Each structure stands twice: as structure tokens, then as C-alpha cells.
Amino acid sequence: MxxxxxxxxxxxxxxxxxxxxxxxxxxxxxxxxxxxxxxxxxxxxxxxxxxxxxxxxxxxxxxxxxxxxxxxxxxxxxxxxxxxxxxxxxxxxxxxxxxxxxxIADVAADRLHAAGIEKAGLLGTAFTMEKDFYRDRLAARHGLSVVVPGAEDRAVAHRIIYDELVAGVVTEASRDAYRAIIARLVDAGAEAIILGCTEIMLLVQPEDSPVPLFDTTxxxxxxxxxxxxx
CATH class of the missing domain: 3.40.50.1860 (Rossmann fold)
Incomplete structure (x- = not known):
């Protein structure tokens, strides 16, 4: 080993x-x-x-x-x-x-391809969702279409990560907020959701999403x- x-x-x-x-x-x-x-x-x-x-x-x-x-x-x-x-x-x-x-993005892309996913929603910190290093790698290197939440949803997702999840705080209110964001990504055409922050898996479970979740952790x-x- x-x-x-x-x-x-x-x-x-x-x-x-x-x-x-x-x-x-x-x-x-x-x-x-x-x-x-x-x-x-x-x-x-x-x-x-x-x-x-x-x-x-x-x-x-x-x-x-x-x-x-x-x-x-x-x-x-x-x-x-x-x-x-x-x-x-x-x-x-x-x-x-x-x-x-x-x-980590290459690993996620490999699993998305194996599942036949072509368009995925990306959740993460504002840095991950807004900067191009992650989305562009998924698109340019792996041919995936990536959709991110709107500005208000990105701010909510980021706040929950930094104010709560990194401190080990998990609340039903924040879980509900993520469920709503996921639903809007699905409405935008996402066939799956990439949990693109390693803390999100502490909050969101498969039952919280109508489409498959890909937990990058x-x-x-x-x-x-x-x-x-x-």
C-alpha cells in the first residue's frame, strides 16, 4: 500500500x-x-x-x-x-x-460520466461556484455542462458553509435552504448535483434531492x- x-x-x-x-x-x-x-x-x-x-x-x-x-x-x-x-x-x-x-474535479467527472450524466448542478463555496477553475475543468477537460445557482442562492450556500458547516453546526433550516437551491438547479436542467464543497455532505443526504447527488468527499x-x- x-x-x-x-x-x-x-x-x-x-x-x-x-x-x-x-x-x-x-x-x-x-x-x-x-x-x-x-x-x-x-x-x-x-x-x-x-x-x-x-x-x-x-x-x-x-x-x-x-x-x-x-x-x-x-x-x-x-x-x-x-x-x-x-x-x-x-x-x-x-x-x-x-x-x-x-x-477532486477529475474524480467527480469520471463518476458523472459513468452514470451517464451530461449536465450537473454545482454547489460549493462562492469561490468554487463563481471562479472558473472548477467549472472550466469539468467543461473543457471532461465535456460536462455545469449550472450554478443564482447570485442569492450562491450567497446563502456560501454563508451556511462558512458560518455553520465548518464549525460542525447542522440545522434543519439550512438543510431546507439547500433543498430549495437544489430544486432550482434541477428546474434549470441539472440531471445531478455535485456537492462541490467537502462539508456539504454533513448537511445534505440523497433524500434531500430529486436527482442523484455526487458527494466529492x-x-x-x-x-x-x-x-x-x-
Whole structure:
């Protein structure tokens, strides 16, 4: 089994889910006493959030590259960034190390294609929904059509992630808000919904959507295990 290097702490709530899912999958594949060989670099998310809000993506890129290099030096043979938003600098991180970086959007696209989905709704932070790094990768590299919520819905989705989910707060009111946003994406033609923030799976379940949900946290963790076990 190869060593997974996890760049996490963004937030630790979802990083904990990654750790649980990866180890659960390894145990299921290799036996009851098996667990993953992994290293975790965990950021202080308050510092990450401050730089995000300031738009200092250069500083954030330098931090992510530093984390990736430290994990590689520690023996990591595969890297994963345990958050969708920070894949904004995934290409820069990959260019700075010699071990492969498993891109979360590529994993999601592979599963969407396997399910015969051509048009998907994207939920995530405002950065993920509004910047082109994620949508363009799905479209240009994978030929998928992506629809995002309207401005008001994007603001609601973002607020719930940063004010509640990263702090482990899950409320029925926020679940209802996401259900309504999902319904509007379906009305706009979405055949499936990409949960493009690794915390959303803490709030939204399959029964909350009339179309299939593609939880990037679980898909990313599963794909990482497949790569390190072979």
C-alpha cells in the first residue's frame, strides 16, 4: 500500500471525514485490522479563511505548495487536497512536486460520466461556484455542462458553509435552504448535483434531492484508496 499525503484542515470537520472514509475503505478491501498509510498536514483554517476573504491567492498558493512538499518529503506517494476550493491552485501544487496529485474535479467527472450524466448542478463555496477553475475543468477537460445557482442562492450556500458547516453546526433550516437551491438547479436542467464543497455532505443526504447527488468527499477518498492499493 502506498502512502497518502492529505492536505487538510480546511476545515478539520471534512478532513476528519476523509480520514474516516479512507480507513473504512481500506479495511473493507484488505481486512478488519487494515488501515491506511497516510500523512496529514492540517492547516489552521482561520488563517486560510482570512487570506481567502482578502483575495490573497498568491499567499495561499505558497502555503499549499509548502504543505505538499513537506508531505512528499515525509514519504507521501499520492497527494490529495481535502477541499474543493483550494483546488484553485492544484496545477501549481502539482508542478511543485514529483508525486501525483489526485484532482477532486477529475474524480467527480469520471463518476458523472459513468452514470451517464451530461449536465450537473454545482454547489460549493462562492469561490468554487463563481471562479472558473472548477467549472472550466469539468467543461473543457471532461465535456460536462455545469449550472450554478443564482447570485442569492450562491450567497446563502456560501454563508451556511462558512458560518455553520465548518464549525460542525447542522440545522434543519439550512438543510431546507439547500433543498430549495437544489430544486432550482434541477428546474434549470441539472440531471445531478455535485456537492462541490467537502462539508456539504454533513448537511445534505440523497433524500434531500430529486436527482442523484455526487458527494466529492466520498468520491475523492474512494479514488485515493483505489490508487494506493492498486
Amino acid at each position: 502506498k502512502m497518502i499525503g492529505m492536505i487538510g484542515g480546511m476545515s478539520w470537520e471534512s478532513s476528519a471525514e476523509y480520514y474516516r472514509l479512507i480507513n473504512r475503505d481500506v479495511r473493507g478491501r484488505l481486512g478488519p485490522t487494515a488501515s491506511a498509510r497516510c500523512l496529514l498536514w492540517s492547516f489552521d483554517f482561520s488563517e486560510i479563511e482570512r487570506l481567502q476573504n482578502a483575495g490573497d491567492w498568491n499567499a495561499l498558493t505558497a502555503m499549499m505548495i509548502d504543505a505538499a512538499r513537506r508531505l512528499e518529503a515525509g514519504g507521501a506517494e499520492l497527494l490529495i487536497i481535502c477541499t474543493n476550493t483550494m483546488h484553485l491552485m492544484a496545477d501549481a501544487v502539482q508542478a511543485a512536486v514529483s508525486v501525483p496529485l489526485l484532482h 466520498t468520491l475523492h477518498a474512494t479514488a485515493a484508496v483505489e490508487m494506493v492499493i492498486g
